[in-house]
Amino acid sequence: GGPGPRPPRGCLQRRLGPRERRDMQREILAVLGLPGRPRPRAPPAAARLPASAPLFMLDLYHAMAGDGDEDGGPPTRSLGRADLVMSFVNMVEHNQALGHQELHWKEFRFDLTQIPVGEEVTAAEFRIYKLPSTHLLNRTLHISMFEVVREQSNRESDLFFLDLQTLRAEDEGWLVLDVTAASDHWSLNPNKDLGLRLYVETEDGRSVDPGLAGLLGRQAPRSKQPFMVTFFRVGPSPVRAPR
């Protein structure tokens, strides 16, 4: 950039030693609110392919940084006044079916331990990719999402309704389900995994295997795997203790 800062009179300018450089990096990390530089795992060859969450978050970054004005605004309404957005890709997926009732569902478990405690959640979305269904031609499908509030050993789990979307079996693209209402429970049990359960029904109420409806899970290509995005409004930046 411009002329570097002039050293105060009488002070010799010199390069930082390795330890001072590490201290400087730690200081800048603290300003950026990062506890420490994460150990980047050497991504396996497959992981170098663009994954769905980073691709979506990069669009958000351009929208938040103001570059996104050209293409007509942010990729989601939820960006609003958020100043922290977290995407969660580490999830466990279960595909269930209760034989005698022919009841099918997909369940996703998220580790929420990284969610910053005390920050206000302004929105949360679950994003899952849908291919055109080759099994249910010309049908209307109802996709409903529930939070698993409590599992019961001797009966069905307690569920909390979150969102319902209606679409055509031949539709394709990202399906966005609003799971903001689940965030109220996160703050109550910050260390409990979040369980999201997804059902698909035809208009006559018959339960359909989500995979047959074209909904992609963890087995999908990396750029089409499901993920969750949470938007936070961070409180007033805490005054940092003098170091």
Place this chain on the structure above:
Amino acid sequence: AARPLKRRPPKKTNELPHPHKLPGIFDDVHGSDGQHVCRRHKLYVSFQDLGWLDWVIAPQGYSAYYCDGECSFPLDSCMNATNHAILQSLVHLMKPDAVPKACCAPTKLSATSVLYYDSSNNVILRKHRNMVVRACGCH
């Protein structure tokens, strides 16, 4: 017929003389002893130089800028000095050892956004406030 209004003598103003009106006052960017007056300077923070690009997805770095320069009386109007700074500079002229000059610091700051991986490989987008200097002034 309305009596002509009696012209009131102009109110005595006790405001400080505007620097541009005083004779011999420099109004270019150089202060009294050839030093630069308080203003914003370029400063680019490179995540690349810091070796962080393996976990910062975007940006590669950002322009943070910094403020540097003299706050010498008369504080030129481009320094958008506070009234307090003007008074402090005056008192400094009278008692240079007792009261320091006003100092050059940011008067307007804006945010910058950083996209990075956390330790569990989740992707985080965070807007950091007060990271970019928009304007400098004397305080």
